[in-house]
Amino acid sequence: MKEVMQEINKFREDRDWNQYHTPRNLATSIIIEAGELMENFQWQDEPKDMVNVKEEIADVLIYTMMLADDLDLDLETIIREKIAKNALKYPLEK
């Protein structure tokens, strides 16, 4: 995934897009893409266009990874920390 992050960063640097990638703009982009993903579930439970589902998932990931990278957050670390927090909130029943 670190290589993928480098490719994402190269893509935006090549186009000089970093100037638009404020945290707010990236968070806005995440929810816009999440909305486009939701369009596949607007009127039915099963999506009709799996190619679009795949692309919208990728878009959500790309913007989320850019935001995390810009904020110097390590993906694995923040996910593991959140799982640990969730495990405290929802402990396993014995």
Add this chain to the structure above:
Amino acid sequence: MKEVMQEINKFREDRDWNQYHTPRNLATSIIIEAGELMENFQWQDEPKDMVNVKEEIADVLIYTMMLADDLDLDLETIIREKIAKNALKYPLEK
């Protein structure tokens, strides 16, 4: 990241939550978490609570990774495919 995905899957299997994780429910969860992330930018450009920002980013990632995994999508592959498509749409000027 594959290990992290295994930990996420173990977490939900341990709690028997997979039964609720339909693609539609997961897509809904992604946009709900994206909305909680947006709360940090509701009235200002700079978020006040970076701990919350970090956690909401993690939540978006966790639900998106679960959805991709359930649909047998490889994260690196779909991101690279989307970057390639974007590169065609936005070619570099010479």
Add this chain to the structure above:
Amino acid sequence: MKEVMQEINKFREDRDWNQYHTPRNLATSIIIEAGELMENFQWQDEPKDMVNVKEEIADVLIYTMMLADDLDLDLETIIREKIAKNALKYPLEK
């Protein structure tokens, strides 16, 4: 506004769309339209296309009014109740 609601209801009844208008599908439609409205603010504070802003606002309103109508909620009543609740939460300083 009651006449407008009647026109909205006639529009969907004429097309036999009520069958798709479950509360969940309408709530999903509201956030999808809210996402399309947000696209106008993805990279800038000032929207470039006011015609689109106007149409997306209308779409949010139409779906929200349909949901409220299907749930037998009176718009004026629920808005006034919410304002009253907010006034308790944020009392005026003297």
Add this chain to the structure above:
Amino acid sequence: MKEVMQEINKFREDRDWNQYHTPRNLATSIIIEAGELMENFQWQDEPKDMVNVKEEIADVLIYTMMLADDLDLDLETIIREKIAKNALKYPLEK
């Protein structure tokens, strides 16, 4: 509804909140509230807490009405224009 709009405007003016109500902040608020409404449909089709559904619908309406008012848009007009546009896009079959 015009009276309700006046009450909404009085509420924010009394608290000097208009300064925060840029179009972008209001659009952001609409989608945040739409996300809170969606929470009622995260894991099930039928919402469990109808009081919350009612309040979130009111919140979506309040922010959308404030945005429309700030942009000098008349609610009935923009809804009717959108219905007319939709009628052209989805004509009735004979």
